[in-house]
Amino acid sequence: MSKVIVAGGGAAGMMAACQAAAGGHQVLLLERNEKLGKKLFITGKGRCNLTNASDTDTLFQSCIRNRKFLYSSIYSFDNQAVMDFFSSHGLALKTERGGRVFPQSDHSSDVIRTLQDLLKSSGVQVRFHSRITKLLIEDGRITGAEASCGGRTEVFPCDSLICACGGQSYPSTGSDGQGYELARQAGHTITKLFPSLVPLNVKEDYIREMQGLSLKNVEVTLLSGSKKVYQDFGEMLFTHFGVSGPLILSASSIASDYIAKDETRLLIDLKPALSDQQLDGRLQRDFAASQNRDFKNAIHGLLPAKMIPVIIRLSGIDGPKKVNSITKEERAGLVHLLKHFPCTVTGFRGFEEAIITRGGVSVREINPSTMESKLVKGLYFAGEILDTDALTGGFNLQIAWSTGYLAGISIQ
Ligand SMILES: Cc1cc2nc3c(=O)[nH]c(=O)nc-3n(C[C@H](O)[C@H](O)[C@H](O)COP(=O)(O)OP(=O)(O)OC[C@H]3O[C@@H](n4cnc5c(N)ncnc54)[C@H](O)[C@@H]3O)c2cc1C
Numbered sequence: 493m494s495k496v497i498v499a500g501g502g503a504a505g506m507m508a509a510c511q512a513a514a515g516g517h518q519v520l521l522l523e524r525n526e527k528l529g530k531k532l533f534i535t536g537k538g539r540c541n542l543t544n545a546s547d548t549d550t551l552f553q554s555c556i557r558n559r560k561f562l563y564s565s566i567y568s569f570d571n572q573a574v575m576d577f578f579s580s581h582g583l584a585l586k587t588e589r590g591g592r593v594f595p596q597s598d599h600s601s602d603v604i605r606t607l608q609d610l611l612k613s614s615g616v617q618v619r620f621h622s623r624i625t626k627l628l629i630e631d632g633r634i635t636g637a638e639a640s641c642g643g644r645t646e647v648f649p650c651d652s653l654i655c656a657c658g659g660q661s662y663p664s665t666g667s668d669g670q671g672y673e674l675a676r677q678a679g680h681t682i683t684k685l686f687p688s689l690v691p692l693n694v695k696e697d698y699i700r701e702m703q704g705l706s707l708k709n710v711e712v713t714l715l716s717g718s719k720k721v722y723q724d725f726g727e728m729l730f731t732h733f734g735v736s737g738p739l740i741l742s743a744s745s746i747a748s749d750y751i752a753k754d755e756t757r758l759l760i761d762l763k764p765a766l767s768d769q770q771l772d773g774r775l776q777r778d779f780a781a782s783q784n785r786d787f788k789n790a791i792h793g794l795l796p797a798k799m800i801p802v803i804i805r806l807s808g809i810d811g812p813k814k815v816n817s818i819t820k821e822e823r824a825g826l827v828h829l830l831k832h833f834p835c836t837v838t839g840f841r842g843f844e845e846a847i848i849t850r851g852g853v854s855v856r857e858i859n860p861s862t863m864e865s866k867l868v869k870g871l872y873f874a875g876e877i878l879d880t881d882a883l884t885g886g887f888n889l890q891i892a893w894s895t896g897y898l899a900g901i902s903i904q
Pocket of ligand 1 (some may be wrong): 525530535658665877888
């Protein structure tokens with residue numbers, strides 16, 4: 493029976509610890525917080541979107557960086573396996589719009605409780621307030637870890653260690669980037685870190701004027717210079733700094749490749765269901781029905797109230813102008829504006845607001861079939877600490893479960 497330390501009691505660490513214990517190893521899980529799964533608790537707005545019931549193609553397509561590295565781990569423990577795992581341990585699940593899977597109770601605490609019960613019944617020893625500060629490595633092999641436990645430094649010997657300390661987003665949950673320091677200390681390369689799945693700052697003041705306004709059923713296109721780099725349909729929100737909401741979070745995952753390189757713009761199609769021609773027809777009908785009305789009063793049926801002053805200003809058409817004197821060219825300009833409402837992205841919000849960290853332990857230095865380090869024997873990595881990331885929809889937790897599972901079953 494070998495001694496295994498799991499560093500971090502988040503999604504990946506708890507899964508890894510359960511699997512290593514099921515393999516007959518003596519497992520000690522060290523968690524710096526006073527409880528397990530602090531980040532898991534806030535996932536999915538407290539409901540925990542724990543995976544996605546999509547087909548395998550969509551699952552891989554939703555993994556953005558280092559998808560190929562994830563093949564082995566996801567094939568060893570895919571979304572169906574995750575659902576079967578939780579269901580077989582008594583957690584009833586449900587699938588919602590877009591394949592998002594949640595506990596039927598809508599409580600992330602039930603996901604944590606299921607894992608905690610399993611840790612207990614598998615004999616995993618859990619120590620809280622135990623922050624690993626140093627990996628002990630001799631002759632290229634892990635031999636233990638040093639941890640700060642309530643102010644005292646303690647040494648824990650081991651044969652293997654699974655490092656599942658998470659990324660550095662929402663650092664108040666415990667994952668504050670220290671895992672990267674531990675990995676560096678073991679000689680690993682950490683790729684550039686970015687906040688990802690994060691709201692975006694924009695330049696234009698008129699966006700801030702509309703703060704609080706949420707738009708449903710719009711299409712967003714992200715342009716780097718003149719190149720289209722992202723397009724999707726859904727929901728977004730204007731805020732006091734820029735833009736947020738599901739569409740924008742997904743766009744942010746792509747935007748990090750471009751923001752520093754070229755001007756990055758978002759174009760919002762406010763009427764994606766209508767072609768330019770259909771929208772022009774709609775405007776003509778609206779204007780014909782109220783010929784003597786001022787322009788500013790004639791577009792209420794078309795747009796939310798908070799947008800109207802902004803659209804009037806950007807359209808260049810005088811608000812008090814009678815709609816029967818609006819020219820064809822002015823109408824064409826208005827159609828273009830409604831189909832390509834613009835703003836300029838100036839950067840990301842910080843790690844405190846990011847759903848995930850993009851970047852991490854370079855996957856070139858990790859064996860994808862076991863999650864073991866190619867540099868230090870007996871050292872494994874799992875979860876968000878790795879340089880992998882995915883879109884929203886349960887895919888990031890899928891990565892944590894799959895890599896945690898594979899690391900756990902691979903312990904020799
Ligand atoms: C607000 C929010 C909502 C989200 N919602 C979803 C969602 O619905 N679906 C989804 O798929 N993903 C979601 N995510 C992303 C998902 O939560 C993470 O990708 C996932 O939790 C990563 O799991 P992990 O185990 O790698 O890291 P974490 O869950 O961050 O766990 C790491 C653990 O390690 C501990 N630790 C760190 N350093 C040390 C150390 N030195 N010693 C000991 N312990 C240490 C930490 O305290 C922490 O408990 C969300 C993230 C956020 C912030």
